[in-house]
Amino acid sequence: MAAPSQYTELARQLSAIGSVRRGLARLLPVECPSGPAAVLSLLNRHGEMRLSRLAELLAVDMSVTSRHVAHVVERGWIERAPDPGDKRSRLLRLTPAGVAMLDGLTGRTADMFARHLHDWSDAEVEELITMLARLRDSFGDCRMLPDEA
């Protein structure tokens, strides 16, 4: 259990970390902004899946996911295969062009981190990753929680 003033500071830090996110976003090509890039990244990480599952992983509404997916489909970076078990949905998977695009993004991102985090140890980066994952996990899906108001 932590003190309220700590929570205030944590909120400030989370807000301020937006500058890092924006810095990373500026690396992306105009035709693949951060929303679509996240789609590629998750499909690469978890393999083919339906839209609803992708929306869950992105933790955004399905309507948002649908638009990002349409964007990457239009550019040939993913394809929608029939879902054998359910005609309402399709299975999304990366194309070779999508893999190539993602490789480029990943490389640029890694370069940027390498430039800025050169004095972080492997263990320190790992710990930050772990804490961020835990934070996300602790919050769960905020959209489902009843407000006490």
Added chain:
Amino acid sequence: MAAPSQYTELARQLSAIGSVRRGLARLLPVECPSGPAAVLSLLNRHGEMRLSRLAELLAVDMSVTSRHVAHVVERGWIERAPDPGDKRSRLLRLTPAGVAMLDGLTGRTADMFARHLHDWSDAEVEELITMLARLRDSFGDCRMLPDEA
């Protein structure tokens, strides 16, 4: 120094943490969204300052800051006092109404953290805060960095 694959994972976690940011943003009243709320928070933390300094702290463009400030001024939460040393700029400071508004936001934020982070120790929260601050510091102001491309 860390491995490239670690950087990819870190980028994913930073992107995914957006769901926490959005969860916090949903706590805010309609008349005070996250941009304006950050203005109040920083003025409370650092005391009165000029717009350019506020833009620096927010790490966003001055034009963006100007709009957020206009928003909170219109609602009487901050006031613009003449800057004795420079007629081009004014000193921004919280009003009592602004302090009251901020107190409400802070309370709701702390409640939400308390609900979700009940199994985090004080030291763990502190460490996350420290690592986020260090991350931000390591990146500096990304907008100023020359790209190697």
Added chain:
DNA sequence: TATTGTTATACTCTATAACTATA
């Protein structure tokens, strides 16, 4: 001439709601 702000414009991300097709 350079700096401080402001405003207009445009783009991305997101959510809500209405709708279609299938389960």
Added chain:
DNA sequence: TATAGTTATAGAGTATAACAATA
């Protein structure tokens, strides 16, 4: 009737560029 997905609409955040006033 309920679920998967799409599309239209609207609101917030941000950056760029053009502009005004002052240093």
